[in-house]
Amino acid sequence: MTAKALLSIVNLHKSFGGVAATKQVSLDIVKGEIHAIIGPNGAGKTTLVSQLAGVLLPDSGRILFQGNDITRMPAHRRPHLGIARSFQITSIILDMTVLENVLLAVQAKAGHSYRFWANSGDDASLVEPAMASLEQVGLQDQAMQMAGPLSHGEHRQLEMAMVLATNPVLILLDEPTAGMGQEDSSRMVRTLQALKGSRTIILVEHDMNTVFSLADRITVLVEGQVIATADPDAIRSNPRVRQAYLGEELDSIPSEPHAEDPMAKSPSAC
DSSP, X not given: OOTTEEEEEEEEEEEETTEEEEEEEEEEEEXXXXXXXXOSTTSSHHHHHHHHHTSSOOSEEEEEETTEEOTTOOGGGGGGGTEEEESSSOXXXXXXXXXXXXXXXXXXXXTOGGGGGTTGGGOHHHHHHHHHHHHHHTOGGGTTSBSTTSOHHHHHHHHHHHHHHTOOSXXXXXXXXXXXXXXXXXXXHHHHHHTBXXXXXXXXXXXXXXXXXXXXXXXXXXXTEEEEEEOHHHHHHOHHHIIIIIGGGGGGSOSSOOTTSTXXXXXXXX
């Protein structure tokens, strides 16, 4: 584990029926960075994130978070350390308001989620952080609307607000722009860009424009193995990465993607 590493992954190995999904993966995640994990379908990206979240336990290897070994820690305990996973385990209650959904996340972090029914909407200690999270994702004006009628993109923004409301140290994002149109995707990218430096984020994403717009560093997985970890420019020019799966697609990505319109979609890499 390097001196600056918030999270260290050491020789992580996971197999399913004799097929290795992650093969001796070793990686340090630096505090404050957005670190993208990319690779073709079946590369082991989601399996890796699931091990970090505690949903899957590795066959061997170690996961160190802030210097502590959490390899075998149950998934339900990891959020209390400040590890939050978005978009796969976060659940929106559709017949509650936007604000009420975020209030539940604030209460869960505080350890008294069942106080919701006791007029928690009048408790400033809960409402203020909830509204602050909604402002971060641009949903403050929809706070009193029911969550159900929101668009798919707005549901994703609400899920992000619920994650931010728990004040996480490390955020695990698995395909945050999946299924979004260009406008919603651009909004999500802007939200994540605003978090740069203040949160540590591991990002699994298939869209290369999104990856190159956001990532400080990129790790490439192929058949469960790390073949490269570097900054975006080095990944773009790495012959092994290009040969493995990116090929000439990298040539279509601007060297300095525009933050205002990062979502001029390139062909999917996954």
